[in-house]
Amino acid sequence: MADATLLNIVLFLPVAGTVLLVFIPKGFDSAVRWTTFWVMVLQLAATVVLYVHYDAAVPGLQFETRIPWIPAWGVYYQIGLDGYNVLLVLLTAFLGPLVVAGAFSAIKKDVKLFYAMVFLIQFAMLGTFVAQDLFVFYLFWETMLIPMFLIIGIWGGERRIYATIKFFLYTAFGSILMLAAVIYLVYSLQATTGITSFAFADLNRIELPLSVQLILLSAFGLSFAIKVPIVPFHTWLPDAHVEAPTAGSVILAGVLLKMGTYGFMKLGFPLFPDATRYLSPLLMTLAVVSIVYGACLALVQNDIKKIIAYSSISHLGYVMLGLISLDLIGIQGAIIQMVSHGLTAAGLFLMVGMIYERCHTRDLAAYGGLAKLLPVYSVFFMILTLASIGLPTTSGFTGEFLVLLGAFKASWPLYLSGNVFPLALSASAVLGVVLGALYMLRFAQRFLFGLAKAPHAPVADLNLREKLILASIVVAVFAIGLYPDEPLRKSELAAKEFQQRVTSVAIPGSAR
Amino acid sequence: MSWLAVLIALAPENLLLAGIVVLIGVEICASSSRAALALSCVAVAAAAMAAAYLYVRGYAATPFPGHFSIGPAGSLAKAVVLALALPVLLLSRDDFREDGQFHILVLSSLYGFCLLLSSDSFLTLFLGLEIMALPVYVLVLLAFKRPESPEAALKYLILGGTATAMFLMGVSLLYGGSGTLSISVFAAALRSADTMAMAGVTLILLAFFLKGAIVPFHAWAPDAYEGASIPVTAYMATIIKAGVLLAALRLFGTEVVSRPVDDLLAFLPLVSIVWGNLAAMRQTSFRRMIAYSSIAHAGYLFYAFLGDGAGRFQAIVFYLVAYGLMNLLAFASLPAGDDDASRDRLDNLKGLFQRRPYAALTIGMAMLSLAGIPPFPGFVAKFLIFKNVMAAGYTTYAVLGLIGSYLGIYFYLRVIQYMFMSADEPAEQGRATRRAAIGASVICLVPVLLVLVFPGWVLARL
Numbered sequence: 024m025a026d027a028t029l030l031n032i033v034l035f036l037p038v039a040g041t042v043l044l045v046f047i048p049k050g051f052d053s054a055v056r057w058t059t060f061w062v063m064v065l066q067l068a069a070t071v072v073l074y075v076h077y078d079a080a081v082p083g084l085q086f087e088t089r090i091p092w093i094p095a096w097g098v099y100y101q102i103g104l105d106g107y108n109v110l111l112v113l114l115t116a117f118l119g120p121l122v123v124a125g126a127f128s129a130i131k132k133d134v135k136l137f138y139a140m141v142f143l144i145q146f147a148m149l150g151t152f153v154a155q156d157l158f159v160f161y162l163f164w165e166t167m168l169i170p171m172f173l174i175i176g177i178w179g180g181e182r183r184i185y186a187t188i189k190f191f192l193y194t195a196f197g198s199i200l201m202l203a204a205v206i207y208l209v210y211s212l213q214a215t216t217g218i219t220s221f222a223f224a225d226l227n228r229i230e231l232p233l234s235v236q237l238i239l240l241s242a243f244g245l246s247f248a249i250k251v252p253i254v255p256f257h258t259w260l261p262d263a264h265v266e267a268p269t270a271g272s273v274i275l276a277g278v279l280l281k282m283g284t285y286g287f288m289k290l291g292f293p294l295f296p297d298a299t300r301y302l303s304p305l306l307m308t309l310a311v312v313s314i315v316y317g318a319c320l321a322l323v324q325n326d327i328k329k330i331i332a333y334s335s336i337s338h339l340g341y342v343m344l345g346l347i348s349l350d351l352i353g354i355q356g357a358i359i360q361m362v363s364h365g366l367t368a369a370g371l372f373l374m375v376g377m378i379y380e381r382c383h384t385r386d387l388a389a390y391g392g393l394a395k396l397l398p399v400y401s402v403f404f405m406i407l408t409l410a411s412i413g414l415p416t417t418s419g420f421t422g423e424f425l426v427l428l429g430a431f432k433a434s435w436p437l438y439l440s441g442n443v444f445p446l447a448l449s450a451s452a453v454l455g456v457v458l459g460a461l462y463m464l465r466f467a468q469r470f471l472f473g474l475a476k477a478p479h480a481p482v483a484d485l486n487l488r489e490k491l492i493l494a495s496i497v498v499a500v501f502a503i504g505l506y507p508d509e510p511l512r513k514s515e516l517a518a519k520e521f522q523q524r525v526t527s528v529a530i531p532g533s534a535r
Numbered sequence: 536m537s538w539l540a541v542l543i544a545l546a547p548e549n550l551l552l553a554g555i556v557v558l559i560g561v562e563i564c565a566s567s568s569r570a571a572l573a574l575s576c577v578a579v580a581a582a583a584m585a586a587a588y589l590y591v592r593g594y595a596a597t598p599f600p601g602h603f604s605i606g607p608a609g610s611l612a613k614a615v616v617l618a619l620a621l622p623v624l625l626l627s628r629d630d631f632r633e634d635g636q637f638h639i640l641v642l643s644s645l646y647g648f649c650l651l652l653s654s655d656s657f658l659t660l661f662l663g664l665e666i667m668a669l670p671v672y673v674l675v676l677l678a679f680k681r682p683e684s685p686e687a688a689l690k691y692l693i694l695g696g697t698a699t700a701m702f703l704m705g706v707s708l709l710y711g712g713s714g715t716l717s718i719s720v721f722a723a724a725l726r727s728a729d730t731m732a733m734a735g736v737t738l739i740l741l742a743f744f745l746k747g748a749i750v751p752f753h754a755w756a757p758d759a760y761e762g763a764s765i766p767v768t769a770y771m772a773t774i775i776k777a778g779v780l781l782a783a784l785r786l787f788g789t790e791v792v793s794r795p796v797d798d799l800l801a802f803l804p805l806v807s808i809v810w811g812n813l814a815a816m817r818q819t820s821f822r823r824m825i826a827y828s829s830i831a832h833a834g835y836l837f838y839a840f841l842g843d844g845a846g847r848f849q850a851i852v853f854y855l856v857a858y859g860l861m862n863l864l865a866f867a868s869l870p871a872g873d874d875d876a877s878r879d880r881l882d883n884l885k886g887l888f889q890r891r892p893y894a895a896l897t898i899g900m901a902m903l904s905l906a907g908i909p910p911f912p913g914f915v916a917k918f919l920i921f922k923n924v925m926a927a928g929y930t931t932y933a934v935l936g937l938i939g940s941y942l943g944i945y946f947y948l949r950v951i952q953y954m955f956m957s958a959d960e961p962a963e964q965g966r967a968t969r970r971a972a973i974g975a976s977v978i979c980l981v982p983v984l985l986v987l988v989f990p991g992w993v994l995a996r997l
Contacts, residue, residue, distance in 0.1 A: 093991035096922075133888070165909040172948070176956040184956055188948060195908075199941040202918070203934045206925045 029069055030086040030102060033116065034149050036066045037142040044139050052134040056127055059138040063119035063145070070116035077109050079512045082520065084155060092159070097209075097219035102153040106517025107289050110358060110510055111152050111281055114365045117499065118277045119145050121492050125373045126270040129380055130178060137178060141270060144170035148278050152285065157205055157221040160290075165198055167279065171271065178268040186259075186266035193259040197246030204242035208294070211235070227293060227524070236298035243291045250283030251339050254313045264332035265385070269376025272328065276335050277369035281361045284342045288357070292346065293524040299347075300525065304439060306347045307430075311451050313340030318458035322465065325387045327378075330466050331371045334411065337455060338364040344452055345426035349526050353429015354518040355511055360422030362510065363410070363503060367419060370407045370496040374400070377489055382478040387466070392475030397484045401471045403493040408467045410500045412460045418503035427453055434526065541598040544605050546585035547613050551646045554578025555639055562635045571635030572971075575642055576624050582649070583617035586610045601717060602656045608848055609652045611997070615856055616777050620645055622863045622978050623774065627766040628971030629871075637677060640670035641770065648778045651785065656716040657706045660782060664702070667778045668695055668746070671771060675763040681875055687762025694755040698745035705738030722790035736796060739786070746779045747833040748826075750807040760826035764875065768822050769866040772829050773859035780836050784851055789844025791927075800840050801932045807834035808936055812943035820879050821869065824946060825862065828905060831943055832858055835920055838936055842923025849997040850919045857904065857916035857986065860979045865901035867976035868894035871969065884950060885957040895954040897976050900983070906947035907940055912986040919994075 040062035047054050077085055084103035092100040104112065123141060130137045147170065150163035168191055176187035205221075212229045213219050220226070231239070249256045260280075264272050292299045299306075317336030324330045338360065345357025377400070378393075379385060394401040410417035413424070430449040439445055485493070503510055542549060558574055561567065590610035597604040624641065631637040644667050651663025672695065676688040706716075712731045713720045721739065724732035741752070748756035760768045792800055811831030818824040836858075839850045869878070870887060877883060888895035904911030917940065925933040986993050 091991065093994060095991065095994050098991065162909040169903060169908065173955060176952060184952055191948060192945060195944050196941055199937050203937050206922050207930065210926055
């Protein structure tokens with residue numbers, strides 16, 4: 024039964040779940056929780072079936088649905104799986120039940136609305152990944168904002184209003200410019216080829232002069248760069264992460280940030296290859312600045328959520344670096360790094376949420392020696408810390424290592440060949456790994472070791488629910504670390520196609 | 536044409552007229568607000584259905600050659616906007632319990648609206664515009680719930696009169712140049728380089744800007760919107776705005792605008808978008824906020840005239856429907872307050888989700904849609920307009936307009952923030968159940984969901 028219908032079912036299960044929640048009467052909070060959880064599990068199961076049946080050897084879309092939606096504009100409801108999104112869809116579906124289960128004890132207010140919003144954001148995120156039509160993509164892309172806005176704003180911390188409005192306004196600004204670029208792009212397509220279409224496949228065929236490409240890439244790129252976020256567009260992220268409830272942080276770090284890099288990979292770079300190559304030194308520099316700057320900021324934070332928030336900026340810098348290196352290994356590394364960061368950051372945010380539920384403070388100085396107080400917690404924490412640093416056998420290693428390999432092999436514009444700049448840039452990226460180890464180990468050392476103290480002693484160690492949540496993440500982290508071949512194979516064709524598309528021009532820096 | 540054919544061709548207008556006559560009779564014999572509400576709803580629904588029937592039949596006729604003609608497009612617009620008037624009438628249940636005047640005035644105004652949609656000459660267009668506008672001056676005053684109402688009504692009356700004068704002056708210039716009152720003169724004047732024709736076009740355009748509340752002619756709107764009672768504000772924000780825009784559309788037809796009119800047509804609406812959205816941020820009154828938002832939306836709507844002629848009707852009607860539905864949805868869900876002033880305060884919305892989740896969700900949806908956030912109908916409507924503007928080659932104006940629309944997001948979000956994220960909840964005051972208002976919001980919600988899921992289906996029918 025693994026066909027296009029199943030993908031539609033996966034996509035619309037959260038909507039069905041929301042409708043289901045509406046009919047659960049007030050006061051049955053645990054019914055709401057379990058309904059959401061099982062719907063999410065069902066979605067994960069269906070996604071696994073899709074993943075297993077996804078044929079890595081076949082290029083292009085699989086499980087494709089294409090139905091006219093707004094025929095007058097050439098808009099099709101077109102979804103499908105390909106090498107670009109298959110891993111991210113699996114990641115999203117995988118984190119779904121964990122987010123829900125992780126919020127069981129933390130969310131006490133407006134439970135129904137909360138889980139409805141989790142459903143809706145799940146729907147929007149999956150939709151963004153599987154959409155193969157720019158209009159549909161944009162709809163899902165923007166729809167994502169609304170549930171996140173409410174999740175941070177209603178269930179967040181003290182400065183939640185500030186954080187959530189900042190989050191919304193930042194991302195909406197990028198989206199507005201992207202919208203203008205979308206309209207322009209579609210009209211260029213119509214003017215040059217005569218077809219009115221929003222389909223990615225059609226848009227990929229369009230050939231634009233470099234000057235136009237640069238403007239359009241800036242518009243798309245700004246939107247994506249804010250989502251990633253790339254320094255200097257990152258300032259919304261620490262606020263949003265710190266104020267968001269655990270589930271919000273997990274969704275944000277686990278999936279939402281990947282929207283930006285996915286956007287670059289699926290749309291930004293392939294649609295405007297000349298501009299991408301033209302701007303690649305700049306983009307690469309920004310990626311490395313994100314890596315180093317994010318790591319430096321993470322090093323000096325005393326708020327445990329902020330450490331992980333800034334580490335996310337650093338880790339997504341690697342993803343950008345891998346993509347823009349335009350080297351096959353680097354691109355594949357970037358895809359793995361996306362999934363890996365989704366797992367480790369989600370896990371770390373969940374763990375921070377668990378300790379926050381017990382002690383109600385995020386101040387690093389308030390903790391110490393948790394290894395003695397909470398042995399099980401500490402073991403999980405250490406594993407995720409090491410995975411975040413990128414120790415071999417964990418997923419983090421696979422991703423970062425491949426990205427760095429790619430960075431050294433990156434193709435540079437002619438005017439930079441023989442220059443020391445590219446080497447210095449790649450070397451700085453390696454420095455980021457060292458800094459990564461530094462800030463995570465500083466965090467772990469102060470958090471887990473030393474004099475045993477906690478704001479609320481005695482603290483209870485993890486319960487079964489929490490253990491199961493973390494165990495599943497740890498298993499996934501090791502699975503990718505020990506057997507990276509499987510995800511690499513699934514994304515290989517897409518990485519090749521991406522590389523070919525962006526680099527397939529004889530003279531760099533010129534229009535085709 | 537035989538008198539029967541004329542009767543059929545004017546069926547929507549005649550049904551409204553019959554409704555008015557019966558309502559006056561009822562008002563004289565036995566003043567019953569319940570009966571008045573029922574009667575006016577029936578009359579408007581019947582008129583809307585008659586217009587829809589004419590549209591489906593593809594009915595086209597010219598009962599009064601040179602002055603009044605009926606075509607499918609006009610019938611469709613009539614049907615749609617008359618249908619939008621139904622929730623307004625239902626809304627009035629709570630604010631106009633005692634008098635039936637409200638219904639008579641609304642029906643008269645709608646009659647004028649129908650007239651202008653079928654007008655072929657400046658004479659009928661003017662008649663339509665005035666019949667539509669005059670009852671509204673009274674409607675603003677009718678509530679008299681607060682001391683500001685007479686001032687608002689007077690301001691509206693004087694500025695409305697100015698617009699009328701400007702319109703007539705422009706028409707007389709066009710008439711002087713061409714010797715005919717046919718509205719096709721306007722489209723011809725758009726093409727010509729003649730100074731007198733240009734002056735006429737500019738005056739008429741400015742009259743529409745004044746009536747549509749475009750900056751710098753917008754000052755009446757916040758006062759009038761705030762001074763009127765909720766159903767009247769809803770009526771002004773939706774139906775009157777639709778009437779003004781459709782009247783302008785009647786004049787422009789499918790004529791492509793060229794220099795220098797296009798700059799006038801782009802610049803002032805652009806300023807409106809920016810200013811309306813900026814000024815709305817500072818408002819503490821819900822109706823004032825909606826007034827500034829309507830100033831911005833008038834900007835988007837006039838933007839649509841930049842687009843090429845063929846897509847104009849679709850873009851404007853779709854936008855008017857999306858915009859009107861959202862305003863009505865928000866007004867219908869507005870919670871009750873101590874008195875009119877406190878009900879109007881944005882603070883009254885604080886913690887609404889805890890008290891009335893349904894109302895909070897519908898208002899939230901309306902706000903997001905007005906802000907143009909996908910996937911709500913407001914986004915598709917805005918997309919359609921900007922798509923047309925960009926297709927016509929006005930890329931810079933389109934981008935600036937989009938950035939202007941971005942400025943509006945904040946104040947719509949603030950409403951959501953008040954409803955969902957505010958801890959302090961004002962105690963619920965006043966009437967507990969407002970069945971008519973809930974009915975109105977349900978009436979609006981159905982087409983909203985339809986557009987949400989099947990925008991293509993709706994667009995194909997416009």
